[in-house]
Amino acid sequence: MSAQGMLSVIEPDGGINGHDPKMSNEALLHCYRTMLRVRAFDDVCLKLQRAGRIGFSIPNKGVEATQVGAASALEKTDWIFPSYRDFGMALYHGISPVDMMHNMYGNAADSAKGRQMPVHFSFTEPIKFFSISSPIGTHIIQAVGAAYAIQRRKEPHVVLASFGDGGTSSLGFHSGLNFAAVWKSPVVFLCQNNQWAISCPSSQQTASESYAIKAKAYGMPGVKVDGNDLLAVRRAVGEAVERARKGGGPTLIEAFTFRMGGHSTSDDPTRYVPKELLLEWERKDPVANFERFLAKKKLWDPAAREKIAAESFAEIDAAAKVAEATPRPGIETIFSDVYRDVPQHIRRQGQAAFDLARRKGDAAAGDGAFPL
């Protein structure tokens, strides 16, 4: 526990303060590698966006330890209701960078069939990584509903709902925490307090002394943890998961961290993030923090980082090339999946759109078999 009442595990010299994470070297290195893969994903996407190859991305730099530490406390049979800044959770659990890149390009192989903006992933394997929505906080109460089904069937699974500090002001945060506490739902609420809701600092988001303290009024445990300390996040989420699995109900965890990049590739954080603050948090870099711990265990040296970073970049870059070479979705994907069965009025509209494209000569192979 640090001076600010915040849970931490890794000490400045890389030692750990009494808590044994009980992880194999392989598991520790998987966490480390995942953080570097997230960083590579960020870098590749930024380049692709600046080059006009993709329209948009969400940088994760600074919050990787929170994402990966939390994900490492879950089993594949658990559910993740993610926010849009949770690349590390997907990669940790084995969702392939190629599949993520298909979404970044919105192409024919995208699981969302090119219907959503980039970063709005949806996966069911190898873990339930729930379809991401742009409105903030709507998924928090949905996670509680999914957990109700788990309770009803007496399954040993838990649901992780992940959101930012801005998300705590939403309707879904209030109803989610309130319902979960009343129902004793197996849910872990992870508030990634990266201190910025686009350009709005936490001081404009809440007058509470912390986000974790909000748990008290809802009637559940609240824990504030150093979000740049992977082992601390894993510990806090792990304890909450264990409690939830045993029927002990929900927990709110506030991971205190910092968004080192913009909100998105469309955002310029230098307009509102004080330079000194950014420099202060650069010194708390979550990857460097974990490296000090690994070095002390003789699992890491600078050459290891270079090697893993290079492998990660090559992997993500290759994934982007696969996605880039995949064609756009067919016109029929505009009209399918609105309902299970295509109603007559949508079928007529789809036929008309397809006929027009064919007349104008811009219909392509894969545009679908009309009539739907």
Place this chain on the structure above:
Amino acid sequence: MANLTLIQAVNDGLKTAMRADPSVLVFGEDVGPKGGVFLATEGLTKEFGAGRCFDTPLSEDGIVGAAIGMAVNGLRPVCEIQFQDFIFPAFDQIVSEAAKLRYRSGGQYTAPMVIRTPYGGGIRGGLYHSQSGEAYFCHTPGLKVVIPSTPYDAKGLLLASIADPDPVLFLEPKALYRTVKGEVPEGQYTVDLSTLRTAREGKSVTVFCYGAMVPVCLKAADQAAEKGIECLVVDLRTLLPLDEEGVLEAAKQTGRVVVVHEAPRFCGFGGEISAIIAENAIEYMEAPIARVTGFDTPFPNTLEHHYMPDDRRVLDAIEHVWNY
């Protein structure tokens, strides 16, 4: 076969679904031991236990949001919003989430669920216990909007809605809860969604209506018949997805159309019916299409009988299009 009121038919439908499928759950505000403010859920907690019919915190956003999560994870939630007027905190969950989930996840995640809610005037409920908000929801691809007007349809459409693979907003005309009675078969049967019902045959004027306006239109049609005007009264039953071909066929049969709803006129559902006919069958029209609707004002309390379309206003419109 039993002679039931519309609300008894809803109750019977819920029980039938819950007996057939243990994944069907009913929840909302006061729906548990009390049985709902209109008693639609009476006896459910007793028969199925508090795990399957239960009260929630007072949060429409929470009720619908939780229902989505349950549906995604294998349950069949049938939630109640106590009055349709209170549904708007859940608008985001219905419009941005439930209705779009199948589409945005490429079919990986779906939300088969029913939101039941009483709508409409006639109980002196003033601004906030009387509204007809169907048009807001009919503008939402991915959602189904269903409104019964008879006990038989209430049960059959409800069972079809619960069995449906997509989210359904089931609007119950509260004015008809205890004012209409009819024969309702016992046990399981369904009425197909997106099908029209001919409530009365006629060759002079076609009257399109739904919900609590159906008996009003039938009464006006009886009066018109005394004047030699035979009305074809069509109960739309499912507004979204609408049976557009059925609407056009019914409009062409007479060439004279009146559309009736109690919701405000501007951007109301009557506008859509009128546009479909104008776009596809204007050459069959012998007279301009007439709309009889609520006024473009909030819903008044004391003077609600002036606000809601009644048989006099509907008859006026029928005579107008007939004499044009």
